[in-house]
Amino acid sequence: MTTTWTQRGLLLAALTLAALYLFPLYWMYVTSLKTGSEIFATPPAFVPIDPQWGVFQYVWGLRGMGRFLWNSVVIATGTMVLTAILGTGCAYVLARYRNIWIDIALFLVLMLQVLPASLMITPIFVGFSQLGLLDTPRFAVILALTAKTMPFFVILVRATFMSVPSELEEAALVDGNSRIGAFWFVALPLARNGILVSAILIFMQAFGEFVYSKSIIQAVDLQPASVGLNAFMGPNTTEWNNIMAYASIYVTPILAIFVLLQRRIVSGLTSGALK
Amino acid sequence: MSNEAQIELVGVDKHYGQFHALKDISLTIEKGAFVALVGPSGCGKSTLLRSLAGLESITGGTMKIAGEVMNGVPPRKRDVAMVFQSYALYPHMRVAENLTYSLRLKGTPKDQALKAAEDVARTTGLSQLLGRFPRQLSGGQRQRVAMGRAIIRHPKAFLFDEPLSNLDAALRVHMRKEIRALHDRLGATSVYVTHDQVEAMTMADHVVVMRDGVIEQQGRPLDLYDKPASRFVAGFIGSPAMNFVPATVSEDGQGIVLDLPGASRLSLGRSLEPGRNVSAGLRPEHLTVTQTQEAALRLPVGVVESTGSVTYISSDTDPEITVVVHGRSPLSAGDTMGLSIAPENIHLFDVESDRAI
Numbered sequence: 001m002t003t004t005w006t007q008r009g010l011l012l013a014a015l016t017l018a019a020l021y022l023f024p025l026y027w028m029y030v031t032s033l034k035t036g037s038e039i040f041a042t043p044p045a046f047v048p049i050d051p052q053w054g055v056f057q058y059v060w061g062l063r064g065m066g067r068f069l070w071n072s073v074v075i076a077t078g079t080m081v082l083t084a085i086l087g088t089g090c091a092y093v094l095a096r097y098r099n100i101w102i103d104i105a106l107f108l109v110l111m112l113q114v115l116p117a118s119l120m121i122t123p124i125f126v127g128f129s130q131l132g133l134l135d136t137p138r139f140a141v142i143l144a145l146t147a148k149t150m151p152f153f154v155i156l157v158r159a160t161f162m163s164v165p166s167e168l169e170e171a172a173l174v175d176g177n178s179r180i181g182a183f184w185f186v187a188l189p190l191a192r193n194g195i196l197v198s199a200i201l202i203f204m205q206a207f208g209e210f211v212y213s214k215s216i217i218q219a220v221d222l223q224p225a226s227v228g229l230n231a232f233m234g235p236n237t238t239e240w241n242n243i244m245a246y247a248s249i250y251v252t253p254i255l256a257i258f259v260l261l262q263r264r265i266v267s268g269l270t271s272g273a274l275k
Numbered sequence: 276m277s278n279e280a281q282i283e284l285v286g287v288d289k290h291y292g293q294f295h296a297l298k299d300i301s302l303t304i305e306k307g308a309f310v311a312l313v314g315p316s317g318c319g320k321s322t323l324l325r326s327l328a329g330l331e332s333i334t335g336g337t338m339k340i341a342g343e344v345m346n347g348v349p350p351r352k353r354d355v356a357m358v359f360q361s362y363a364l365y366p367h368m369r370v371a372e373n374l375t376y377s378l379r380l381k382g383t384p385k386d387q388a389l390k391a392a393e394d395v396a397r398t399t400g401l402s403q404l405l406g407r408f409p410r411q412l413s414g415g416q417r418q419r420v421a422m423g424r425a426i427i428r429h430p431k432a433f434l435f436d437e438p439l440s441n442l443d444a445a446l447r448v449h450m451r452k453e454i455r456a457l458h459d460r461l462g463a464t465s466v467y468v469t470h471d472q473v474e475a476m477t478m479a480d481h482v483v484v485m486r487d488g489v490i491e492q493q494g495r496p497l498d499l500y501d502k503p504a505s506r507f508v509a510g511f512i513g514s515p516a517m518n519f520v521p522a523t524v525s526e527d528g529q530g531i532v533l534d535l536p537g538a539s540r541l542s543l544g545r546s547l548e549p550g551r552n553v554s555a556g557l558r559p560e561h562l563t564v565t566q567t568q569e570a571a572l573r574l575p576v577g578v579v580e581s582t583g584s585v586t587y588i589s590s591d592t593d594p595e596i597t598v599v600v601h602g603r604s605p606l607s608a609g610d611t612m613g614l615s616i617a618p619e620n621i622h623l624f625d626v627e628s629d630r631a632i
Contacts, residue, residue: 170330171363173350174434175377175424189367 095161160194288335311479356425544618556622570613
């Protein structure tokens with residue numbers, strides 16, 4: 001009796017928190033469908049009286065949103081791949097060796113996580129401009145983002161590798177594999193889940209990135225969707241429905257990916273590849 | 276068994292930074308021998324085994340396997356198979372793939388590898404399980420897969436790292452016999468690490484007792500039991516453990532006086548320097564309970580524990596003396612028991628060096 005009530009109470013609390021957290025998302029979808037006057041009506045309507053479904057098509061055509069989204073995909077994919085390739089090896093080494101230098105390296109990696117993007121962008125911009133990287137702005141953003149997402153990825157994937165017993169690799173060595181072979185055919189397949197999940201999280205993070213893209217990419221046709229969204233904003237913005245429609249188109253794919261992979265992401269984060 | 280040396284270690288040293296894990300280890304293992312490395316945890320037995328496998332590099336000495344110097348040779352080129360304590364089965368591979376992994380690495384054709392897997396599965400009783408994943412197996416079955424993975428390779432040597440310690444007691448006794456039978460059938464050279472002296476004594480042809488990175492003594496199991504070279508070996512081999520009592524050599528040099536209540540004298544059958552302080556080792560199974568008046572020792576009984584087949588009697592003295600009696604004993608706590616021991620069963624150790632006298 002008591003336990004069921006406790007459980008119900010906790011469930012209610014969880015649902016309330018989820019509702020609070022998800023309300024802005026709901027409000028985004030609802031606002032995008034409202035007419036101009038309905039948006040500013042008091043009290044606000046929770047369901048639009050006259051849904052404007054045409055707004056999505058209008059916004060899509062308005063500023064070449066397909067191109068913005070494509071740029072977002074390019075930047076996010078590039079960041080994810082580069083982070084995964086460089087970070088996996090790094091995480092593996094940090095997981096397998098234990099000495100003072102590894103501790104120092106881990107500390108530095110965590111330090112990098114602390115630095116905010118808005119602080120880093122100025123030196124990055126100056127450096128990249130010296131190196132001529134600004135001529136390939138999307139690549140420059142991928143590089144900058146990779147540096148930013150790397151600590152997060154390394155910490156997560158390191159934990160995954162630590163859950164793979166090193167005896168398995170030793171068995172592979174004795175069975176006739178080389179050191180690299182043992183990593184490639186034993187450690188890597190067993191850490192696959194953790195790496196995949198971390199890579200997806202990096203993708204989502206990079207897909208929504210704004211500061212680096214806004215600062216580094218000047219050419220409109222190379223800008224990602226986050227910067228494109230910002231272009232709507234002005235001192236006298238009233239196009240809330242268009243902005244919200246744009247935002248809806250932008251986040252829905254990410255939400256869909258998350259919902260589809262949700263089970264995998266949660267299990268990948270909480271447990272290792274084994275058992 | 277031929278006398279050809281399959282594994283030869285000469286003056287092997289291993290340092291981990293400041294820590295000296297293996298100190299000047301010299302050991303020859305004949306082809307086809309079953310050698311047990313035994314000792315308390317941290318004695319270096321596992322390190323020695325891992326060095327043989329090539330998983331640890333040695334910092335001094337030479338290590339030969341089948342006549343070839345193996346210092347610095349990577350594990351995959353040593354042609355030794357290892358069975359790990361945790362079995363280390365590849366969780367993402369089925370039993371058949373686990374068994375054939377080494378063959379596939381060598382480039383053995385698929386059908387041949389599969390046939391080999393089936394053969395090995397038959398000898399280890401895994402035929403029905405080839406399609407399963409390790410997580411779907413019981414502890415004993417996993418153990419067999421780990422063994423099968425080693426057998427399939429026909430290696431120069433089998434290395435076992437406490438392979439039975441994760442099994443329950445009944446299965447352990449069973450697998451003990453099975454591993455030994457397998458060894459005899461394959462005629463391979465095996466090195467077996469264990470902290471359990473019973474395993475070492477029952478399975479091995481040759482037992483190597485290690486402590487603090489040093490070989491304390493090596494020899495045939497019963498030789499270690501009969502003639503322990505040091506107090507450590509004497510206490511380690513045998514169960515229940517040997518009783519140690521401080522003693523003094525008597526004035527005529529023909530006996531010892533134990534530092535126990537009643538100043539009990541035991542005759543030795545040999546002569547030593549009178550007045551010398553020694554440590555006397557008396558195995559519980561060598562002490563016999565006799566009529567009190569004929570006994571060399573008369574001790575108060577502390578605890579009597581009976582398993583039905585044997586009875587363990589502990590004396591109420593310091594140090595405590597344990598006696599093993601076959602069958603049952605009429606004695607109970609508070610009684611006085613008389614004990615005697617044959618002179619040849621008394622082990623004496625130097626108080627300073629702990630070496631046998």
